[in-house]
Amino acid sequence: MNVAIVTVGDELLAGQTTNTNATWLGERLDERGVSVERVTTVPDRIGDIARVVNEYRAEYDAVVVTGGLGPTHDDVTMEGVAAALGRDLEEHAEALAWLEESGYSRDDLTAGTADLPAGARALHNDEGVAPGAVVEDIYVLPGVPAEMKRMFESIESEFAGAPTYREEVVADEPESALLDRIAGVRERFDVSVGSYPGNSVRLAVQGTDEETVAAAAAWLRERVELAE
Template sequence: MKVALVTVGDELLAGDTVNTNASWLGERLTGRGVAVDRVTTVPDRVDDIAGVVREYRDAYDAVVVTGGVGPTHDDVTMDGVAAAVGVDLAPSDEALAYLTEHGGYAADDLTEGTTHLPAGARVIHNEKGVAPGCVIDSVYVLPGVPTEMKAMFASVAEEFAGDEPHTATVETPEPESRLLDRLSAVRERYDVAVGSYPGETVRVKFTGTDEAHVADAADWFRERVETAESPPAAED
């Protein structure tokens, strides 16, 4: 299953808010065996939202959109998603009933931003806030407030699944530039994904669906690099 993430908000682009939603969702989806192939941030503009959702909807198994959901003037994500799938926004009796019966809100106090969804969408109720999310044509729309987004994602998480991933990590003090030959060799020998992440040490991560295969690749690489426990072994 391949998924694209779209995060919406001028504040994300301006750096006023750290985009923790993207990293949190990426980690959770990857842990479920889902390949996250795109993460895109767009401003609070209907055309921008519609354009990227339309493109990704055609290219991926699912699109997860967060942010721009609610009653304020810049909450235009539902408008953009509706435009992307070719429908209008319409009152949702289910969303209204949930907010009044379970949320304790008076109907007169609710705005279109909290009761109107793309026509034909499935409601995802917001247990931590006001504005509901929805699912329409493989597009999942979640709020941007992290506590609300996390709770809402939990209610649909089972709809995202793939082969269980297995990982192994090797850390080495060797400079990344000196590892190129062994990184290339391990990729040729083993059918695993290999990521190299430099910092105070270089962290090399091996990922695949076959646990034994991942472990073999990590062991092979570990034997040929310097580690905290031992000096590098001879290469072959």
């Protein structure tokens, strides 16, 4: 299963808010064996949201969108998702009923709070007010981290892939000097190798077979100068 993550918010692009949602979702999806292949941040504009979501839903098994939910003027994510699918926004009876059962009368709610794309499945917000939604293969979650996490946990079973295994080898050599051994381990084993330079070079060996990953990491450790 491959997924794209789209985070919505002018404040993310301006650096006023750190995009912790994308990091958290990436970690949780990776733990479930799901490949996250895109992380994109877009402004609070309907056209930008619609364009990116429409592009990604054609390329990936699912698109996870966070941020921009609610009834205020800059909360336009639901409109953007609806536009991507060519659907209208409609008051969602189940979402409204759940909010009323949670103690919010219709008079308490700002107009539009329960408006979701036509045909959407509502995702209830146990940590806040604004509901999320699932429309086809698009999952729309809040931007407030506590709300996003709780809502994702309610639907995370819908994301599953082959489990992956990872081992790191830390080399005390320049990255350029390691190219021959990186090529060698990839030729001999069915693994991917990421190279992350710093004070030393972290070689991340990853694959879907635990024994193969362990053997590839051991092969590398025998052939590189290990950092202490």
